[in-house]
Amino acid sequence: MSTMTNSTAPRPDLPALYRRMLLIRRMEERLGDVVQSGELPGPVHLYIGQEAVAVGVCAHLTDADWIASNHRGHGHFLAKGGTPHAMVAEIFGRDTGICHGKGGSMHVADFSRGILGANGIVGGGIGLAAGAALAAQLDRKSCVSVVFFGDGGANQGVVSEVLNIAAIWKLPLLLVCENNGFSEFSPTSTVTAGEIAARAQPFGVPGITVDGNDVISVWRASAEAVGRARAGRGPTLLEARTYRWRGHVETEKSFLSEAYREDGEIAEWRARDPIVRLEMQLLEGGTAQGDIDVIRSEITGEVERAYAQALADPTPPEASAFQHMLA
């Protein structure tokens, strides 16, 4: 089935993937610290632990391709080329934010880079991505559209509506379900029947399950799916099995009366850290520890600069609250 096995097949640029995954991790860790300090105006949903999925998929995309994301959208924004400072300034409600402080964490979007936006409605991006796929098909420029949703979003009816319509029209669409174990505060097994990837099969759409903590596996599977879409052969559903290290929302311990998972489970998944795994793969592949250290230190600096600048940036003028509703 795989078209990626011959010797001329492209190979992932592992240092580049590592750099991008580490950027997401450090940005999100820093955001988690800010939440603890109480300096953040609104809720945030952190992507820590799932970095291999966004990065492995988006490595195949250009600014001319589209993605639609969800409430846990910072990783997708950064993986698709969104600017770290513009994202964090948005989350701080600053005028320099990518949406000038009018969207916030759940609505970071950059249309100039093909980012249709994070989305506060679970499953809300799925129809949008299908529409962008329709536009891409009409444009005939071999562009594709990708939607990221979770195992929670997989239970929205729009998934089957879009699988159906994308299959009939052969839309250049990749549906990426990040199965991170939890539908908000409910373990997936308690609210989700069967296998998510298998839901594609009745529509005649390939449904593929990958290890979402292995960026190389994600990269390979999405290379094939994106290739299919670009070639006009229609949609693919990719289920990436991963794990949400942090809460559904960062502040959840302040309002939840009981735990919904065991600490041991989190520890078990932390031992399968996709970034540590990629480091091992880099070292095995001959990358020097010194080169990895350079990347780490560069990312630390980039994250520090993004946060320092965003914190120093001005808040938007009040009058802007009354603008941009209509064109």
Place this chain on the structure above:
Amino acid sequence: MAKKRLIQAINEALSEEMERDPRVILFGEDVKISLFGDTKGLADRFGDQRVRNTPIAETAMTGMAVGAAAAGYRVVCHMMFANFLYTGFDAIANQAAKLRYMTAGQIRLPIVYMAVMGAGRSAGAQHSDVPYPMLMNLGGIKVAVPSTPADAKGLLKAAIRDDNPVVFLQPARRGGEQGEVPDGEHLVPLGVADCKRAGSDVTVVAIGAMVRHALRAADILQQENVSVEVVDPRTLFPLDEAAILASVRKTGRLVIVDEARTTCSAASEIAAIAVEKAFNALKAPVRRVTVADVAIPYAPTLEKAVLPDEQTVARAVREVMGAGR
């Protein structure tokens, strides 16, 4: 000028705009065979890529309209009956209405969601609503409600060219009605009301299918020496406040005829505007003629009982005339 049916005027608007701009696309359930006739022939003329039948999947359709518009197309999404907007409401209320605002104007969303609205055909409660009040409250959606073939054509052409999401609601029972439509390019700007009949004693603001009842009531009342001015807002959001207020200041009396249920109807909004901004001009309390807060019943006798008609409008005008101060 030529006499045309409302459906024919809409078909011409779609055809002319698709001819004019290759980025206009249209999709919806059964748009090729065309239940109402408004999209008939478009697939033959513009091809299967630009004109597509969709599955019955309103959630996907309304969302895809947003995505395709964000990606550079002008999208006409035919929803068939206006009640079906509810099935696809997330993409309208949470996505289309807010995406531009939430991203500080990064994008324009040229979308027309078109549908047939209103009662009077014994179609039952789930095919008879006029859902514009809730649409008016969203803020990011323009709402067009034509009452004549000419306005239907002109408003739809303007809606397709508009860079905002527009819901275009055509009155269900008026599809076969004939009216004069100007020849050549005919545009009716969104947000501009039209005085359908000039008068001096009372202003009747009537929406969509209610305009005809208002005009007939005006004929009846003329026999009683009451001069009725009939104002058709044509667009409910943005609303042409200036035109409505100018008429109210002239006549000093206001009746609003609206096929929506009373609570939070368009009539309620128009009444509030008049009382807030033209209170000193009012000689009598403002009257709303609306549907009671009930669903639309099936039996013709019951349906007739809940809908405004020329008699209920005439009665309301007489009350307002007699309630002067």
